[in-house]
Amino acid sequence: MSTEQEVRATAERAREASFSLALVSRAAKDAALHAMADALEGRRDEVLAANAADVRRAEQAGTPANIVDRLRLDEERVAGMARGLREVAGLADPVGEVVRGGTLANGLELRQLRVPFGVVGIIYEARPNVTADAAGLCLKSGNAALLRGSGNALTSNTAIVTVLREAIAEQGLPADAVQLVPGEGHEGAKVLMRARGLVDVLIPRGGAGLIRSVVEESMVPVIETGVGNCHVYVDRAADLDKALAIVLNAKTHRTSVCNAAESLLVHEDVADEFLPVVIEALHEAGVTIHGDERFAEYDHVVAASDEDYAKEYLSLDIAAAVVPDLEGAVRHIRTWSTGHTEAIVTEDQSAARRFTARVDSAAVLVNASTRFTDGGEFGFGAEIGISTQKLHARGPMGLVEMTSTKYVVTGDGHIR
Amino acid sequence: MSTEQEVRATAERAREASFSLALVSRAAKDAALHAMADALEGRRDEVLAANAADVRRAEQAGTPANIVDRLRLDEERVAGMARGLREVAGLADPVGEVVRGGTLANGLELRQLRVPFGVVGIIYEARPNVTADAAGLCLKSGNAALLRGSGNALTSNTAIVTVLREAIAEQGLPADAVQLVPGEGHEGAKVLMRARGLVDVLIPRGGAGLIRSVVEESMVPVIETGVGNCHVYVDRAADLDKALAIVLNAKTHRTSVCNAAESLLVHEDVADEFLPVVIEALHEAGVTIHGDERFAEYDHVVAASDEDYAKEYLSLDIAAAVVPDLEGAVRHIRTWSTGHTEAIVTEDQSAARRFTARVDSAAVLVNASTRFTDGGEFGFGAEIGISTQKLHARGPMGLVEMTSTKYVVTGDGHIR
Numbered sequence: 001m002s003t004e005q006e007v008r009a010t011a012e013r014a015r016e017a018s019f020s021l022a023l024v025s026r027a028a029k030d031a032a033l034h035a036m037a038d039a040l041e042g043r044r045d046e047v048l049a050a051n052a053a054d055v056r057r058a059e060q061a062g063t064p065a066n067i068v069d070r071l072r073l074d075e076e077r078v079a080g081m082a083r084g085l086r087e088v089a090g091l092a093d094p095v096g097e098v099v100r101g102g103t104l105a106n107g108l109e110l111r112q113l114r115v116p117f118g119v120v121g122i123i124y125e126a127r128p129n130v131t132a133d134a135a136g137l138c139l140k141s142g143n144a145a146l147l148r149g150s151g152n153a154l155t156s157n158t159a160i161v162t163v164l165r166e167a168i169a170e171q172g173l174p175a176d177a178v179q180l181v182p183g184e185g186h187e188g189a190k191v192l193m194r195a196r197g198l199v200d201v202l203i204p205r206g207g208a209g210l211i212r213s214v215v216e217e218s219m220v221p222v223i224e225t226g227v228g229n230c231h232v233y234v235d236r237a238a239d240l241d242k243a244l245a246i247v248l249n250a251k252t253h254r255t256s257v258c259n260a261a262e263s264l265l266v267h268e269d270v271a272d273e274f275l276p277v278v279i280e281a282l283h284e285a286g287v288t289i290h291g292d293e294r295f296a297e298y299d300h301v302v303a304a305s306d307e308d309y310a311k312e313y314l315s316l317d318i319a320a321a322v323v324p325d326l327e328g329a330v331r332h333i334r335t336w337s338t339g340h341t342e343a344i345v346t347e348d349q350s351a352a353r354r355f356t357a358r359v360d361s362a363a364v365l366v367n368a369s370t371r372f373t374d375g376g377e378f379g380f381g382a383e384i385g386i387s388t389q390k391l392h393a394r395g396p397m398g399l400v401e402m403t404s405t406k407y408v409v410t411g412d413g414h415i416r
Numbered sequence: 417m418s419t420e421q422e423v424r425a426t427a428e429r430a431r432e433a434s435f436s437l438a439l440v441s442r443a444a445k446d447a448a449l450h451a452m453a454d455a456l457e458g459r460r461d462e463v464l465a466a467n468a469a470d471v472r473r474a475e476q477a478g479t480p481a482n483i484v485d486r487l488r489l490d491e492e493r494v495a496g497m498a499r500g501l502r503e504v505a506g507l508a509d510p511v512g513e514v515v516r517g518g519t520l521a522n523g524l525e526l527r528q529l530r531v532p533f534g535v536v537g538i539i540y541e542a543r544p545n546v547t548a549d550a551a552g553l554c555l556k557s558g559n560a561a562l563l564r565g566s567g568n569a570l571t572s573n574t575a576i577v578t579v580l581r582e583a584i585a586e587q588g589l590p591a592d593a594v595q596l597v598p599g600e601g602h603e604g605a606k607v608l609m610r611a612r613g614l615v616d617v618l619i620p621r622g623g624a625g626l627i628r629s630v631v632e633e634s635m636v637p638v639i640e641t642g643v644g645n646c647h648v649y650v651d652r653a654a655d656l657d658k659a660l661a662i663v664l665n666a667k668t669h670r671t672s673v674c675n676a677a678e679s680l681l682v683h684e685d686v687a688d689e690f691l692p693v694v695i696e697a698l699h700e701a702g703v704t705i706h707g708d709e710r711f712a713e714y715d716h717v718v719a720a721s722d723e724d725y726a727k728e729y730l731s732l733d734i735a736a737a738v739v740p741d742l743e744g745a746v747r748h749i750r751t752w753s754t755g756h757t758e759a760i761v762t763e764d765q766s767a768a769r770r771f772t773a774r775v776d777s778a779a780v781l782v783n784a785s786t787r788f789t790d791g792g793e794f795g796f797g798a799e800i801g802i803s804t805q806k807l808h809a810r811g812p813m814g815l816v817e818m819t820s821t822k823y824v825v826t827g828d829g830h831i832r
Contacts, residue, residue, distance in 0.1 A: 019750075019774070019776075022773075022776070023773055023774070102795075104793070104794070104795055105795075108784060108788060108793075110794060110795075112811075115776065117806050117807075118776065118806070196631070196632075200806050200807075201806065201807060215612070215635070216612075216635055219631070219632055221637070221638075221805060221806075221807040222637075223807070239829065241829075242828075242829035245829060245831050246829065246830075246831060248831075249831035249832060250831075253831070253832055334435075352826070356824045357438075357439055358435070358439070360435075360438070360531065360534065360822070361822065362822060362823065363822065363823040363824075363825060364822060364823070364824050364825070365824075365825045365826075365827065366824070366825070366826040366827065367826065367827045367828050367829055367830065368524060368825055368826070368827030368829075368830040368831075369830060369831045369832055371831070371832045372524060372825060372827075372830065372832065373823070373825075377520070377524075377832075378520070378526060378823070379518075379520055379521075379526075389637060390533050390534065390616050390617065390637075390820035391533075391616075391617060391637040391639070391807060391808045391820070392807045392808035394820050394821055394822060394823075395528075395821075395822070395823045404806035404807070404810050405810055405811075406776070406777065406778060406779065406780060406810060406811070407778065407779040407780070407789070407794070407810075407811045408772045408779075408780050408781075408782075409779060409780070409781045409782070409784055409788060409789075410768070410781075410782040410783065410784070411781070411782065411783045411784030411788075412658075412783050413655065413657075413658035413661060413662065413783055413784075414662075414783065414784040414785060414788065415661050415662060415664075415665035415666075415669075415784075415785045415787070416665060416669055416785055416787045416788065416793075
């Protein structure tokens with residue numbers, strides 16, 4: 001079989017599995033999730049042996065150490081996967097929820113119900129733990145998962161999926177609810193992106209390059225996730241102590257995540273007071289400041305270019321500029337933001353109101369660190385990613401965002 | 417300027433207009449909608465003269481009469497456009513609605529608010545009244561509209577948009593909230609489909625060919641609308657009088673619409689009783705029946721091929737087959753349906769339950785005509801189209817479906 005035929009056959013099996021999965025009760029899905037968690041822990045050595053082979057190959061190929069680290073599993077990471085599956089079992093089942101409903105004037109009873117998408121394709125990079133996370137979230141939301149990890153994690157992912165499928169089948173659910181997408185190199189992913197009608201939604205999880213290529217090439221509807229050039233704007237009316245704490249937290253709490261701050265904007269009325277303090281604190285925290293002319297008047301600041309304002313650094317770097325007013329901050333954000341998360345620090349109610357109304361991002365925060373844009377922090381329990389598009393889901397995507405709806409309309413011989 | 421530059425400049429103006437439109441109060445939007453309606457009526461002769469020029473050109477080019485008819489405006493159709501705009505003014509404004517909200521354990525206040533998409537592109541075919549309908553729905557939902565009608569309605573659409581823009585500007589709103597997309601032939605639409613980042617959503621309205629080409633070519637997120645191969649399944653436990661009335665209504669009430677029935681499935685236990693009756697009644701109503709072997713035992717039935725089961729006829733034709741049981745009906749629908757609307761006729765509660773759970777279409781109806789899948793009938797007041805995709809909106813799309821959401825999170829110096 002060609003890769004195209006193989007991938008399409010895999011997707012057909014997923015579609016078939018999705019028909020029965022859509023009808024499975026919450027209790028049966030939760031039992032399967034617990035069984036999946038138990039199986040991962042019970043067969044940990046098998047998973048770790050498979051992972052060791054991937055790690056060895058990656059090291060021999062001279063793969064950078066940070067990528068090898070993301071690839072590597074250990075006892076704690078396997079335990080983390082199992083814990084994640086059990087947590088998903090504890091979350092409410094979105095399927096069947098009545099989103100709206102009522103009786104129309106003619107007596108027709110209308111209900112809009114949450115239903116699974118059907119078949120969800122997930123294309124992701126090195127971390128093998130995403131395999132278990134994504135499988136769990138798809139299963140709980142009643143979706144069959146087609147998982148396409150990166151080539152260097154193939155042995156790990158194959159072992160994890162084998163363990164999960166056996167656990168699912170033992171619970172009487174269709175094993176094809178969780179499958180790896182076959183195919184060498186990028187070919188498998190490419191077929192997936194063309195499988196309109198077989199795959200309902202594609203979710204890319206990973207770096208900007210991966211996401212862009214899926215968004216541009218896919219004929220299947222895509223939910224764009226994750227690229228975050230997040231801004232913190234320190235307003236004229238900011239409490240500068242709160243501002244300093246928020247800037248430091250947003251930038252340095254964890255640098256490799258999409259909700260880390262990448263740009264700092266400061267109102268010019270507080271620049272003389274705030275700049276020396278924030279520059280000193282960021283410098284002490286090991287952050288390189290790429291600043292505009294005002295910032296560059298101080299030590300420890302390198303000159304920023306447009307490229308810096310556009311960048312998602314994911315490192316101890318921050319772009320910084322002084323703006324003439326709140327409107328200037330809004331304009332800067334409109335020009336450079338990726339629409340993920342922006343924060344204002346201000347004690348002025350009217351400024352907060354204007355900023356949250358004018359800034360068009362998935363999350364707009366007042367007096368809080370950008371790091372709070374997160375499914376766990378928002379109380380969704382788990383997330384499949386953070387959507388930066390406006391269609392379907394925007395911001396952290398939990399189980400509810402993994403569903404579609406359908407209308408069920410009941411009459412008694414009604415005609416028009 | 418090249419077409420590409422012209423279209424992108426138009427989209428930039430739309431984006432700029434969308435920033436202020438997002439902040440406009442309901443009262444101001446409703447006043448603009450009334451002014452748009454008044455202007456269309458007040459300048460009716462101008463619009464009709466422009467339309468007469470389009471009609472003349474189409475007739476001279478030998479355009480089929482049914483297309484010329486869809487192109488033609490008259491006093492009643494202009495009044496209909498004005499009435500449509502006033503009705504939209506009467507509908508609730510979705511913008512600002514709190515979709516979910518609460519206070520998190522750490523004291524952060526979380527609200528998910530409805531916001532406009534921003535810039536909505538609508539690509540549609542001959543009917544010039546869609547120009548006013550789409551402009552009204554976009555404006556009320558706070559979206560800037562980029563309208564791309566068909567070439568043969570260009571003079572009419574230009575006149576309508578000129579009138580609407582002047583009315584909008586007189587009310588103090590940005591005229592660029594409503595614009596036609598420039599460019600000859602398909603070039604303008606093609607640029608629109610590539611304008612990712614400038615256009616937030618594309619909605620094609622028209623025939624299957626138009627919709628397919630937009631879905632396949634667009635890099636901007638698309639909401640797929642309208643192709644309906646709708647089924648009526650007459651169950652073993654059907655009340656056959658209700659079944660006959662529903663089949664006739666679904667097929668013949670209006671044939672050119674996407675919620676008309678195109679396929680009839682009958683449980684074999686009632687075939688001997690129902691087939692002669694339904695065939696006779698459909699034949700008398702002028703319907704050509706394309707039936708399977710069981711149907712073909714009767715007069716007035718021509719043999720059906722797979723092509724018939726796949727077809728959206730939009731005419732006085734219906735495909736028909738006898739199925740062994742409810743599961744057979746579900747399988748037939750899974751194979752051939754476009755996911756728009758399917759109906760079951762049954763008095764059996766368990767059969768209704770199984771059918772509505774297993775059939776994965778935007779609307780699943782019990783004992784009611786497929787013709788009810790409609791924004792007006794569902795009580796949404798107006799619709800921009802009927803989505804047959806699972807992402808974002810499914811089924812009739814009213815004003816609520818023309819919005820995205822954003823999270824606004826308020827703290828008091830919160831850090832992680």
